[in-house]
Amino acid sequence: xLDKSEPQSSTRxxxxxxxxxxxxxxxxxxxxxxxxxxxxxxxxxxxxDRVGARKNLKSAAGRGRKVVELDLKDKAxxxxxxxxxxxxxxxxxxxxxxxxxxxxxxxxxxxARNPKLVYGRMTGWGQEGPLAQAAGHDINYISVTGAxxxxxxxxxxxxxxxxxGDFGGGALYLVVGVLAxxxxxxxxxxxxxxxxxxxxxxxxxxxxxxxMTATGRWTxxxxxxxxxxxxxxxGVYECACGQFISIGAIEPQFYTLLRKLAGLTDEGFxxxxxxxxxxxxxxxxxxxxxxxxxxxxxxxxxGTDVCFAPVLTMAEAPRHPHMAARKIFVNRHGVTQPAPAPxxxxxxxxxxxxxxxxIASLVSEWQAGK
Numbered sequence: 378x379l380d381k382s383e384p385q386s387s388t389r390x391x392x393x394x395x396x397x398x399x400x401x402x403x404x405x406x407x408x409x410x411x412x413x414x415x416x417x418x419x420x421x422x423x424x425x426d427r428v429g430a431r432k433n434l435k436s437a438a439g440r441g442r443k444v445v446e447l448d449l450k451d452k453a454x455x456x457x458x459x460x461x462x463x464x465x466x467x468x469x470x471x472x473x474x475x476x477x478x479x480x481x482x483x484x485x486x487x488x489a490r491n492p493k494l495v496y497g498r499m500t501g502w503g504q505e506g507p508l509a510q511a512a513g514h515d516i517n518y519i520s521v522t523g524a525x526x527x528x529x530x531x532x533x534x535x536x537x538x539x540x541x542g543d544f545g546g547g548a549l550y551l552v553v554g555v556l557a558x559x560x561x562x563x564x565x566x567x568x569x570x571x572x573x574x575x576x577x578x579x580x581x582x583x584x585x586x587x588x589m590t591a592t593g594r595w596t597x598x599x600x601x602x603x604x605x606x607x608x609x610x611x612g613v614y615e616c617a618c619g620q621f622i623s624i625g626a627i628e629p630q631f632y633t634l635l636r637k638l639a640g641l642t643d644e645g646f647x648x649x650x651x652x653x654x655x656x657x658x659x660x661x662x663x664x665x666x667x668x669x670x671x672x673x674x675x676x677x678x679x680g681t682d683v684c685f686a687p688v689l690t691m692a693e694a695p696r697h698p699h700m701a702a703r704k705i706f707v708n709r710h711g712v713t714q715p716a717p718a719p720x721x722x723x724x725x726x727x728x729x730x731x732x733x734x735x736i737a738s739l740v741s742e743w744q745a746g747k
Contacts, residue, residue, distance in 0.1 A: 390419055390421075390727075390729070391419055391724060391725055391726065391727045392417065392418040392419020392420070392717075392721070392724055392725065392726045392727060393418055393419060393721055393724045393726075394415060394418040394419040394420040395419035395420075395724070396419075396421075397415075397419070397420040397421065397466045397467070397559065398420070398421045398423070398464065398465045398466050398467075398743065399412065399415055399420050399421065399422045399423070399465065399466060399467045399468070399469060400422075400423050400425065400458075400461060400462055400465045400467070400468050400469070401422055401423065401424045401425065401442070401468075401469045401470075402424075402425050402468075402469065402470040402471070402472065402477075403424050403425060403426035403427070403430065404470070404471035404472070404499070405471075406471070406515075406539070406543045406544075406547070406548075407471070407499050407543045407544060407547030407548035407551065407575065408469055408470070408471035408499045408548070408551070409438050409439060410438050410543070410544055410548040411469060411497075411499065411547075411548040411549075411551045411552045411555075412424070412441075412442070412469055413437070413438050413439070413440055413441060414548070414552050414717075415552065415555070416440065416441025416442060416729065417440075417441060417717035417726040417727065417728060418717070418721075418726050419724070419726065419727075420466075421443070422441060422442050422443070423442065423443045423444075423445060423461065423734065423739060424439075424442040424443070424444045424445070425445050425447060425449070425458065425736075426444055426445070426446050426447075427446065427447075427448070427449070428446045428447065428448055429446070430446060434730070434731040434732070434733075435709070435710040435711075435712055435731075436712070437709075437712060437714035437715065439731055440709070440714075440728055440729065440730075440731055441728065441729040441730075441731060442731045442732075443731075443732055443733075443734040443739065444731060444732070444733050444734065445733075445734050445735065445736045445739065446733075447736060449480050449482075450480075454736075455480065455481050455482065457736045457737065457740060458482065458736070459482070459486075459487065459490055460740045460744075461736060461739060461740050461743060462482075462487050462490065462491055462494060463490045463491045464491070464740075464743035464744060465491065465494060465743075466493070466494070466495065466559060466562075467494065467495040467496075467497060467555050467558075467559060467568075468487065468494060468495070468496050468497060469497040469499065469551070469555070470497070470498060470499070471498075471499040471500065473500065473509075473510060474498075474500065474504045474505070474509050474510065475510075484496045484570050488568055491568070492566070492567055492568060493562050493566060493567065493568050494568040495555055495558040495559050495562060495568045495569065495571060496568060496569070496570045496571065497551055497554065497555045497558075497571045497573065498570060498571065498572055498573060499547060499548075499551050499573050499575075500572075500573075500574050500575070501513040501514070501515075501517065501518045501542070501547075501574065501575045501576060502518070502574060502575075502576055503572060503574030503576065503577060504570075504572045504574075514539075514542075515536075515539035515541070515542035515543045515547075515575065516536050516539070516542070518542040518546070518547075518574075518575040518576045518579055519536075519537075519541045519542045519546070519575075519576075519579045521576055522546075522576055522579040522580040522583055523580075523583055523586075523587075524541050524542075524579050524580075524582065524583050525541075526597070526599075527583075527586065527597070527599065527605060528541075528599070528605070529599055530599060530600055530606070531598065531599050531600040531601075534599070541579050541582060542575040542576075542578075542579050543575065545578065545579070545582055546575045546576070546577070546578025546579035546580075546581065546582055547573065547574075547575040547578055549578070550573050550577070550578035550581065551571065551573035554571035554573050555571055558571050601652070603627065607652070607655055608655050608659075609655050609658040609659035609661075609662045610624060610625075610626045610627060610632055610635065610649060611624065611625050611626070611627060612624060612659070613688060614662065614663055614666040614667075615663070615666065615667060616666055616667065616669060616670050616671040616673075616674060617667055617668060617669055617670050617673075618670040618671055618672070620670070620671040620687070620688070621671065621687075621688035622666065622671055622674050622675075622678075622685065622686070622687055622688060623685070623686050623687075623688055624662075624683065624684065624685055625684035625685075626683055626684050627684070629649070630682065631682050631683060631684050632649050634681060634682055634683050635683045638677055638678055638681065638683060639662070639665055639666075640665070641661075641662070641665065643661060645657065645658060645661070646658060646661075671687050671688075674687075675687050694706065695713055704716055707728070709728055716728070
């Protein structure tokens with residue numbers, strides 16, 4: 378069952394980043410997600426948003442902030458922002474290159490007031506290069522890295538949601554970069570600019586596959602490799618009920634167990650790594666999995682070393698016994714959402730409420746060291 382308990386409230390600050398202050402310039406996608414992670418880990422995140430934005434204060438990606446609405450075209454507001462940044466540890470913005478400079482909030486100006494500030498910049502194409510000023514979305518950034526071309530059925534590439542560019546190659550690399558810069562600033566006393574581009578991060582995520590291509594273990598045709606749906610022992614199969622299961626029996630001992638539990642006595646399955654046999658074996662395995670429902674296959678294989686799992690929808694996932702036991706999903710203000718990750722043994726992360734705030738009061742608090 379879905380855990381209905383409320384995570385820790387805003388009155389109890391916890392997490393390994395407790396005491397760090399981060400100013401976030403409101404945006405969409407990877408920037409807010411990165412700040413959600415930092416807020417979950419205890420950082421005090423102040424989101425600066427436009428007047429009248431009316432953000433959903435109960436959303437998952439927007440959780441844990443103090444939200445300030447202000448007009449960044451107003452010189453008086455910019456002066457207040459600079460006062461706030463003077464006491465911040467990090468800044469995160471996701472505008473096109475040059476926007477912050479035109480606002481009078483570029484790295485040189487801000488770091489002149491606060492030399493220790495880490496200045497995180499989240500973009501798709503990066504701060505420089507031929508495409509730096511072009512519009513784009515996740516699908517475009519992963520297109521030029523080789524990632525999108527490798528994902529999907531043989532007929533055409535399929536976008537993997539916006540997990541690879543926005544969140545994997547964008548937000549997570551931004552968080553790693555900001556945390557690394559904060560650590561270095563503790564030693565040097567100096568901040569720096571973190572240029573986190575989604576095309577950079579997505580390319581970095583492809584390192585393993587570039588290695589395998591270089592050694593001849595990976596081909597560029599989709600559904601022709603052991604991790605892209607080409608192999609019969611690593612893929613998704615439809616069951617008698619119309620629902621799906623996933624199999625990842627790569628290692629010989631796991632493959633042997635798969636054969637045993639699925640009753641794969643056909644000698645053709647002996648040729649596990651024979652790529653020429655994969656299409657035929659995949660069809661045979663498809664026929665086998667269609668003989669039972671997803672629940673029946675779960676009863677037979679889940680929890681074994683077959684490397685098996687049911688393919689669940691977002692509505693089903695929170696109710697799965699393992700997800701429920703670990704409280705991976707929580708219900709916050711009536712919204713089902715993932716709990717903070719990763720987990721810390723001594724300084725646990727927590728979901729805190731997002732609240733509205735006044736910038737003048739925040740400046741006074743930070744200047745007073747509160």
